[in-house]
Amino acid sequence: MSRQECSRVGAARCMVIVGVPILGLAEGLEQAGWHVLQTSCDVIAFAPWQQASVGLLRITRLTVGECRRLLMQGSTSHIRWIALLDPEEREDLRVRALVDDFCFDFCTVPVPLLRLLSIAGHAYGMAGLRVPVLRPLPVAGFVGEHPAFLGFLEDLSRVGAMDVTVLLHGETGTGKELAARFIHDCSARAKSPFFSVNCGSLAPNLVQSELFGNEKGAFTGAHERRVGYIEATDGGTLFLDEIGDMPAEAQVSMLRFLQEGTIIRLGGSKHLKVDARIVAATHVDLVQSIRERTFREDLYHRLRVCQISIPPLRERLSDLPLLSAHFIRKYADKFGLPERHLSGEALALMQAYPWPGNVRELENRICQGLIMARGRVLTPADMGFEGPAESPDLLRVQRGAGEKTSLQQSLSINGGDCALAAHEIGVSRATFYRLLAKHGISPRQFRKDLS
Ligand SMILES: Nc1ncnc2c1ncn2[C@@H]1O[C@H](COP(=O)(O)OP(=O)(O)OP(=O)(O)O)[C@@H](O)[C@H]1O
Structure with a gap:
């Protein structure tokens, strides 16, 4: 044809x-x-x-x-x-x-x-x-429209442009590594290497050589000279996840690197100049670690030239539909499965769930749901929401979800015009704005849809 x-x-x-x-x-x-x-x-x-x-x-x-x-x-x-x-x-x-x-x-x-x-x-x-799926396909794979998330993205682009050390703070699974990549991509270093190291997963006796490299014969088994992550990153960005788990000895070497821009390979004596930007992340309170004497205060101050906190998922629940659609698409493509929708019951439950594992937990539950789903929609059971401990007060949840849906529908029908939308559902403009804030809805999104 x-x-x-x-x-x-x-x-x-x-x-x-x-x-x-x-x-x-x-x-x-x-x-x-x-x-x-x-x-x-x-x-x-x-x-x-x-x-x-x-x-x-x-x-x-x-x-x-x-x-x-x-x-x-x-x-x-x-x-x-x-x-x-x-x-x-x-x-x-x-x-x-x-x-x-x-x-x-x-x-x-x-x-x-x-x-x-x-x-x-x-x-x-x-x-x-059929409602066209909103695909504001996200900068660097980052999905979200909640004001707290957008503010966070703006912070990232600001620090991305400045060549400073950054400390990211956020609960597990909130997207710290993604944020570090985003900073790298926004920076002048974007075309140079980006490496990611989880300090908590390195064997304590190897941290020094993994990060700073070693000379031949530096320790038993060091049969040849080895370049560490920092040296390999020269010109680019090194993401150090779980920085709070870095052993004391490596903390000293890291401090020297941040102060002088030089490293010494394990077993060596030469100071080597390296140009690597450090973006570190932690899910623990480093101030508390300093009090407990497990983290150096001088290193903390060197790291936190700019500190950015990532909001947990439970504080940006209005992003759940968008994030879910993103992961549904991702895993439907990956496994060749049909793109299913969340059932109303699943969405209501998810809106009331505290998401201890944040976006990673959501991603895993959606992936599980797509694989396990037998019907046309993803149900709470498909996504592993089963125990009574995980089932919140459904009536309250469903009421909240209904309220939110009617706000979204009226905005969508009225092209994002709050006065018309408030009139349509029979509430005052003040109440309408209060409800928008409560559900984290931005009328802007509905104006964009129409254009
Ligand atoms: N806003 C987002 N949009 C799309 N995907 C996201 C978002 N936030 C996180 N993810 C995804 O969630 C998963 C966890 O993200 P990431 O590894 O960056 O979290 P983390 O905070 O570094 O976790 P941890 O503290 O456990 O190391 C990844 O698959 C990531 O792609």
Whole structure:
């Protein structure tokens, strides 16, 4: 199909029929105003799929595997599928599961044309309702729109531009490593190396040589000279995660490096000049570590030229839908699974969950959910929310979620105009603004959607 043909097709209601043709069906549909494309399961020609919003899928026992592969393609996820089944195929469990997972409706063969036209009309309407997923695909893979998160990103870009040492503070899984990469990418060092080292995971007796390198024969087993991370980073950025776990001896060497810009390889005596920017991170309170004498105060002050805190996920819950959509897309692509949505119950639960493992926990739960999901949506159980300890007061949660949804819908319908939106849901503007703040909703986002 040529480009011109495709754009002509786009103007009509476009349907794709996949599988063995059924006599007279395409003609009947065309007479009713549909533009029909007929193809086979194994032909994944891009343009036709993009034009069609409704698909007829002839599923037989023999083609069920092939059909499943087709429906799992990201490029067909915008199509509302209607399954065409022989009466006996309805009894086949694999066919039933496929229809249940992916199809809008089904019809048995021989197909009653009028009934099919009615279903196809509904499917077309449903396809038109599909909300385009917001894809403000994030700088350096960083997703979020909550004001606290945006403020944090702005801080990162400011320090990124200045060649200073940075100390990041945040709970586990909040995105400290991602933040360090972001700083590197915003800096003049962006084209030079970026290395990441977790100080907590290095064997204490090897920290010195891992970071600063060693000369041949420096210790038993040091058969040759070794360049450490700092030297290897020359010109670039070194991310030191869990800096609070750095052993005392390495802390002294690090202090010298930050003061003088030089290192001495283990077993060596020469001061080597190295130009590496340090971005360190900690999830513990280093001031407390100083009190407990496990961390040097002078090193702390050298590190915290600029200190930036990353807000935990529970303080930016309005980002959950966006982050979830990001991870759903990521793992659906990675494992070739269909992009599923969160069930209302799952989203309500997630809004009330404290997220001790922050964004990493969310990412893992979504990944698990996509793999375990049996239905069309991700349920709390799919994502491993099971124990009663994890189930918050559902009524309160659902009420909150309903409130939030109606705020978002009214903003969306009114193009982000708060006065009109407040009027629509029957609250004063003051109340409307208070509710926006409570749910962390920014009207800006809805203005952007319209443009
Ligand atoms: N805002 C975000 N947008 C997209 N992905 C994110 C975001 N924040 C974190 N992640 C993802 O969450 C996971 C954990 O992030 P990261 O490793 O940077 O956290 P961390 O704070 O360094 O964790 P730890 O303290 O345990 O080392 C990564 O897969 C990262 O890509």
